[in-house]
Amino acid sequence: MGVRDEQQLLHILFFPFLAPGHLIPVADMAALFAARGVKCTILTTPVNAAVIRSVVDRANDGFRGTDVPAIDIAVVPFPDVGLPPGVESGPALNSEADREKFFHAIQLLREPFDRFLAENSPDAVVADSFCTWSVDAAGEHGVPRLAFLGSSMFSRACSDSMLRNNPVEAAPDDPDALVPLPGLPHRVELRRSQMLDPRKRPEHWAFYKSVNAADQKSYGELFNSFHELEPDYFQHYTTTLGRRAWLVGPVALASKDVATRGANGLSPDADGCLRWLDAKPAGSVVYVSFGTLSHFSPAELRELARGLDLSGKNFVWVINGADTDESEWMPEGFAELMARGERGLIIRGWAPQMLILNHLAVGGFLTHCGWNSTLEAVSAGVPMVTWPRYADQFYNEKLVVELLKVGVGVGSTDYASKLEARRVIGGEVVAEAIGRVMGDSEEGEAIRNSAKELGEKARSAVEKGGSSYDDVGRLMDELMARRASVDV
Incomplete structure (x- = not known):
């Protein structure tokens, strides 16, 4: 040139x-x-x-x-x-x-x-x-x-x-x-x-x-x-x-860089993630990630872990490296659940989010409603369980749940930054929201169909x-x- x-x-x-x-x-x-x-x-x-x-x-x-x-x-x-x-x-x-x-x-x-x-x-x-x-x-x-x-x-x-x-x-x-x-x-x-x-x-x-x-x-x-x-x-x-x-x-x-975009290098756990997903039935896995700026207290992490266990669904959970020592929050029996590796996989650090969301095994995304994550889920046709924390995330939740009807909220009520405390949401509530999105009800089916149609429009x-x-x-x-x- x-x-x-x-x-x-x-x-x-x-x-x-x-x-x-x-x-x-x-x-x-x-x-x-x-x-x-x-x-x-x-x-x-x-x-x-x-x-x-x-x-x-x-x-x-x-x-x-x-x-x-x-x-x-x-x-x-x-x-x-x-x-x-x-x-x-x-x-x-x-x-x-x-x-x-x-x-x-x-x-x-x-x-x-x-x-x-x-x-x-x-x-x-x-x-x-x-x-x-x-x-x-x-x-x-x-x-x-x-x-x-x-x-x-x-x-x-x-x-x-x-x-x-x-x-x-x-x-x-x-x-x-x-x-x-x-x-x-x-x-x-x-x-x-x-x-x-x-x-x-x-x-x-x-x-x-x-x-x-x-x-x-x-x-x-x-x-x-x-x-x-x-x-x-x-x-x-x-x-x-x-x-x-x-x-x-x-x-x-x-x-063209869906595997490593946004990272100097992938988490060591990320490599085995896609192989783990390959072994799971279509739509059976909930993907859990709250972006780079969200911070959860030990009490919140404990209830989130309980919710994933109670949901009965397979899960891939990305945990921010800055979050607390696992001994401070991990509920009884959860370590054994993870050790068997049948139902759950934890990724510490950066995950190839777009590759995960577009995997056939993924049937739901538990998200903080940051716009990048929300739009990546929309593009992949994946319905959302919404847990906003701060900034524009509560507005995005309204769009996802009430206007687009491609998600269900866990009832997050506190606008608070990563430096502040907020009310703890119980594991039973988290499990129920996951079930509503990924279960066999008419509501779940309608949400999944709407998400799939939006994904096709996004790609077009x-x-x-x-x-x-x-x-x-x-x-x-x-x-x-x-x-x-x-x-x-």
Whole structure:
């Protein structure tokens, strides 16, 4: 490819937030745009570059021998803010003091961000919504900023309603009081305890308001979603709220690296997992994973283990390496159950989630409702048992259980970060929810059928002529037209 050809290509800079749940979909999105002939650069720090390296290398291997430009990772040093060496990512933070230093570091990344825009003049920057300063920085360089938060349109619409109306303020001072979110296409209400309380967390409220304001100032917003999944909320977002949006997902379906994406290396337990699944009947296994940021107390882990045992189902359970010593939580008889290896398998560390979810033996997914995990389950046609913990997860649960009807909740009621305590959900409740999704009832059958139909729609959306494929094309055409008008 000659210099002239390189100059004619669209060039998009991707600037993800420094946490795996933000990095991985951005790397997948870069692969998706690169496959359509866009020159893509991802700007990040050394530890975070390692998280996405395998995704990028695998995508570039697939482009070799074609006219498709290789994706580039531009690595810049993580700012020195007093964090220990190698602590450059959300999951590594264990105190509020560390969190403040980390967000200060994110602010200091403006300097290398500015330098890249000045030296390379990309046609657009896809910047994480949490990097609110990037809208002004991009504007100063005349580069359109496309915001990306990696959440559902439904959750962004709920968040907008929450920030606009502050319904918690007028709600009764009772954690179980139902609080409606006004102005949405459906009646949506949450318990007060499931919502961000501005009076208890004024700094979080101010931050989310600044995120919403910066995104509204942007050229537009990209969503890891597809039109058929949440059509009423695309309409609401673009028509009622007047915001410009392109739906380009599920971006994980663009990845050629489903085995190791998002990891420097797989957990030693992961290798035998697929062989173990091969020996199980179709739809008989519940997969259990709560992402990289969730933390469970010993009491919660004990009840979760009891629930898996009581459910009678086979299970694969991914346990975060940061969770407590097993002797503190493992219920009586559970170690023996695991030792036999017939019904259960525990993976400590990073698991090949997409490969597991797409395995025929998996019939349900017990999830925290992070959007990446939710969309991976949707894409695989797997129904969900929902256990939200924090952030947008309670909104995503509403979408999964009440609107899409592809899941059942365990009754999680407390909006609390990994540094805070919450009410313990009993093992019997967990077992019942698993049974409702995976059992022989009419309800279970309807949920599984709906999940399967959604999976087919998800896969069609990213294929040529699909809704997400077309949205990518429309955005590329618009950026090309904008470049031509600026050049004139």
